[in-house]
Amino acid sequence: xxxxxxxxxxxxxxxxxxxxxxxxxxxxxxxxxxxxxxxxxxxxxxxxxxxxxxxxxxxxxxxxxxxxxxxxxxxxxxxxxxxxxxxxxxxxxxxxxxxxxxxxxxxxxxxxxxxxxxxxxxxxxxxxxxxxxxxxxxxxxxxxxxxxxxxxxxxxxxxxxxxxxxxxxxxxxxxxxxxxxxxxxxxxxxxxxxxxxxxxxxxxxxxxxxxxxxxxxxxxxxxxxxxxxxxxxxxxxxxxxxxxxxxxxxxxxxxxxxxxxxxxxxxxxxxxxxxxxxxxxxxxxxxxxxxxxxxxxxxxxxxxxxxxxxxxxxxxxxxxxxxxxxxxxxxxxxxxxxxxxxxxxxxxxxxxxxxxxxxxxxxxxxxxxxxxxxxxxxxxxxxxxxxxxxxxx
Numbered sequence: 001x002x003x004x005x006x007x008x009x010x011x012x013x014x015x016x017x018x019x020x021x022x023x024x025x026x027x028x029x030x031x032x033x034x035x036x037x038x039x040x041x042x043x044x045x046x047x048x049x050x051x052x053x054x055x056x057x058x059x060x061x062x063x064x065x066x067x068x069x070x071x072x073x074x075x076x077x078x079x080x081x082x083x084x085x086x087x088x089x090x091x092x093x094x095x096x097x098x099x100x101x102x103x104x105x106x107x108x109x110x111x112x113x114x115x116x117x118x119x120x121x122x123x124x125x126x127x128x129x130x131x132x133x134x135x136x137x138x139x140x141x142x143x144x145x146x147x148x149x150x151x152x153x154x155x156x157x158x159x160x161x162x163x164x165x166x167x168x169x170x171x172x173x174x175x176x177x178x179x180x181x182x183x184x185x186x187x188x189x190x191x192x193x194x195x196x197x198x199x200x201x202x203x204x205x206x207x208x209x210x211x212x213x214x215x216x217x218x219x220x221x222x223x224x225x226x227x228x229x230x231x232x233x234x235x236x237x238x239x240x241x242x243x244x245x246x247x248x249x250x251x252x253x254x255x256x257x258x259x260x261x262x263x264x265x266x267x268x269x270x271x272x273x274x275x276x277x278x279x280x281x282x283x284x285x286x287x288x289x290x291x292x293x294x295x296x297x298x299x300x301x302x303x304x305x306x307x308x309x310x311x312x313x314x315x316x317x318x319x320x321x322x323x324x325x326x327x328x329x330x331x332x333x334x335x336x337x338x339x340x341x342x343x344x345x346x347x348x349x350x351x352x353x354x355x356x357x358x359x360x361x362x363x364x365x366x367x368x369x370x371x372x373x374x375x376x377x378x379x380x381x382x383x384x385x386x387x388x389x390x391x392x393x
Contacts, residue, residue: 007234011224018221023075026068028220036065036204040179041073043202047177048077048084048143053169055178055199057151059185060206066181069206070147086112086137087145092153098160102126105146109133131168138175151180155190156351162191166198278368281344282376287384288329288337290377291316293346294390296366297373306350309338309360325386335359 018024032038040056047054058066077085088108095101103119106126110117113133121129137144146165148154154162169176180187191199209217224235285293295315299307313334320328329337339359341347350363368376374391377383 007231010230011234011238014224014230015222022068023072025217025221026065026072028217036206037069037073039204040069041076044073044077044143044145044177045080047175048081051138051141051143051175053174053176054202055166055169055180056202056204057180057182057187058204058206059182059187061208062183064206064208066206067149070179070181074145074147084141085143085145087147088112089147090149090154092148092150096150096153096156098158099123101154101161102130102164105130109144127164130164134168134174134176135171138171138173142175144176146176146178147181148178149181151182152184152187152190154180155187155195159192159195162195163198166195170198278346278372279376279379281346282368282373283380285341285346285376285380286337287327287382288333289341289346290380290383290387291327291329292334292338292341293366293368293373294377294387295319296347296364297368297370298390300366306363308363309335312338319390323386325384327384327386 026037036058040058043054043056046052058070060066074087078087086109088105090101090104095104102123103121103126106121106129107117109115109130118125134144165176165178168174169178184190185205188196188199188201188203223239224230226232226235228235282290282293292312295312296307299311299315304311313331316334319325338347342349342359342364346368347364347366350365366373370391377387377391
């Protein structure tokens, strides 16, 4: 198609390049003074120009734009203050262990300042090096921005990294900003008292975009520029035919039997637009895996905050004994299903301590919300009626 129509080929290349460029996609967010982009940029730039310390949490569900907005802010600030800012990035998925976190901070600081990094340095050496670099950068009027992605994972265990960072920032000679990014809206409540007392308690909440925001965003991404190398009449016609509103998807789902649009049409269209990976994973679960998830959810409803495979099996046996369910699986079968749920990340261990501990005894937590599990059971074609009853009860 592209060879037959050079304008279409050029347009396709342009649109593909936009879709691969998050800076272009999220650029409209910088236009409003009330946007999280503007608020975050003002906070960090104030820390840079006024030589003060700050800490903030970016909170919101996955896909709400937290990291994209943060990257856009950091990119713009690095252009504005190229010699006054240094960025250190950590992920709770990789660096939640204190020894690993301090070593990674030391490595990145060495790269930033063209210093020799020692892989053999001890935990205390790396910790002291970080504090010394905070002091040196502060004296040089250079701000270090620490980005802690999956912040809630750093809040598990002894929280030595968070305490060391925030405590060092109490010094008048240090100049730093700590930015935590988390999907947990209660991430600040996970902090120990000594850490919480040093945190500034600033929070920016990221919400899923409204339908109007989505339409503006789609038009921004897909509209072709009129004043470009593309033929003007082609760009005008292309833009006129843009159909980014969900109503057009609803029409494609209209049933010919009654000839009217129904609520189900819009729900079907919405499900096609908004991907729900957890619900998709639940559709592929076995019956025994669904029982395990329901049992874990019941334990949480009972406010049993700490539980493991053995606790879940007790709940499972209790359900079977009281309701005489036709589905009863052996312990070995349940254990294999339990391990499969761990692999698919529908459940996870509560922390990384005791990695050598047997799976049956290691505390776990659900990564599926009540709503997601309820919707998953409703859409599961061969779901036993007893599971629906257990969720409702």
